[in-house]
Amino acid sequence: MAIKRRDFLKILGVGGISTIGVAGIGSLYSRAEVEVVPHTPPQGALKAKRWGMVIDVRKCIESGEECIKNCEAIQACHLTHNVPNIPDKKKEIKWIWIDNFEHAFPDLKDQKIVEHLSRFPFFLLCNHCENPPCVRVCPTKATFKRSDGIVMMDFHRCIGCRFCMAGCPYGSRSFNWIDPRPYLTKVNPEFPTRKPGVVEKCLFCYERLDEGKIPACVEACKSQALIFGDLNDPESEINKILKERVSLTRKPELGTNPSVFYVI
Ligand code: SF4
Ligand code: SF4
Numbered sequence: 001m002a003i004k005r006r007d008f009l010k011i012l013g014v015g016g017i018s019t020i021g022v023a024g025i026g027s028l029y030s031r032a033e034v035e036v037v038p039h040t041p042p043q044g045a046l047k048a049k050r051w052g053m054v055i056d057v058r059k060c061i062e063s064g065e066e067c068i069k070n071c072e073a074i075q076a077c078h079l080t081h082n083v084p085n086i087p088d089k090k091k092e093i094k095w096i097w098i099d100n101f102e103h104a105f106p107d108l109k110d111q112k113i114v115e116h117l118s119r120f121p122f123f124l125l126c127n128h129c130e131n132p133p134c135v136r137v138c139p140t141k142a143t144f145k146r147s148d149g150i151v152m153m154d155f156h157r158c159i160g161c162r163f164c165m166a167g168c169p170y171g172s173r174s175f176n177w178i179d180p181r182p183y184l185t186k187v188n189p190e191f192p193t194r195k196p197g198v199v200e201k202c203l204f205c206y207e208r209l210d211e212g213k214i215p216a217c218v219e220a221c222k223s224q225a226l227i228f229g230d231l232n233d234p235e236s237e238i239n240k241i242l243k244e245r246v247s248l249t250r251k252p253e254l255g256t257n258p259s260v261f262y263v264i
Contacts, residue, residue: 026105042107048230050149050261051128052246053204053218054238056225057120063223068098068121076220077202082193083181093174095202096125096217104262107251117264123217123226126151126172126202127250127258134164134173144198149231149259150204160197167224169254173201204228233257 041047056145060068077083077096086092101114104122106115128151135145142157143164165173176198187193194200205215215220218226229236238261245263252258 012057021023034131034145035223036147037144037152039148039150041148042210044212045063046212048148049232050130050151050230051204051209052229052231052238052261053125053181053215054229054241054261055264056227056241056263058264059223059225060121060123061119063225071098073123073217073226074098075219076216078185080188080205080208080216081203082180082184082188083190083200084180085185086178086180086183091177092131093098093180093200095174095200096123098122099124100145105248105250107253113211122262124170124172125260126168126204127256127260128202128204130257130259131255133167133169133256137163137167137213139163144205151201152203152206153200155194155198155200157194158198160199162199164199169251169256173199175199 074096078085081095083093083095098121101108101117101120103230104124105117128149130149132143132151135143135151138144139161140157140159142154142159144149144154144197145151153165160175162175165175176194176196179196181193181195184193205213205217208215215226215228218228227238227241229238231238233239241263242261247261247263249258249261
């Protein structure tokens with residue numbers, strides 16, 4: 001049985017659940033300023049002050065096991081961005097994937113919440129944090145935050161030191177231990193392939209936004225469980241959903257302020 005918003009908030013005795021507008025808890029992660037790189041979108045591009053994503057986990061579960069198992073959103077992202085399919089889990093590359101509640105929200109221990117949400121699938125990807133620790137620790141500025149909130153990667157500048165991976169508290173980044181190219185079933189010539197020694201992650205489809213297109217995962221999801229938009233626009237669809245539904249962000253106590261929200 002679904003938990004009503006009021007009842008849910010009642011059993012909420014722990015951090016980890018928030019609605020938009022509730023300030024993050026101050027922490028070490030939020031103290032230092034992160035430099036923002038100005039970004040001027042080309043003509044015809046989709047624009048936002050702060051791009052964000054809402055993931056409707058209820059819609060995802062309603063879509064059924066088969067849809068989750070053969071998730072077209074994940075396939076679309078990985079095909080579009082030449083993400084290899086490496087069978088060795090220790091070397092795999094992931095931009096967006098599905099995991100269970102315990103892995104997505106390991107800090108939420110409240111038994112009632114865990115019981116309620118344990119059957120939900122959770123899409124995990126880079127949170128495009130407002131205060132991204134990965135950016136702060138990168139010595140070459142290969143990863144940087146744009147003025148529209150997207151946390152970018154410059155693959156050519158990455159020296160493979162993996163400080164950003166150590167800095168990210170969400171495990172959102174992957175490292176190319178081996179040459180990924182032999183593990184591509186099909187190559188998209190419009191997106192660069194990578195080489196060993198480079199870190200990568202979800203880039204909120206910056207290249208598609210420039211062409212006036214929504215992210216590949218959002219477009220491919222048949223159940224419309226992924227919604228993309230401007231967190232700074234009160235009229236955007238994602239803000240309307242966030243006002244009406246209970247939402248979670250991952251590890252809010254760290255003060256990274258994710259731009260990815262889970263509505264339940
Ligand atoms: S989720 Fe991790 S990689 Fe993405 S912006 Fe936040 S700290 Fe950086
Ligand atoms: S926003 Fe784009 S890059 Fe990020 S997970 Fe979705 S399809 Fe992949």
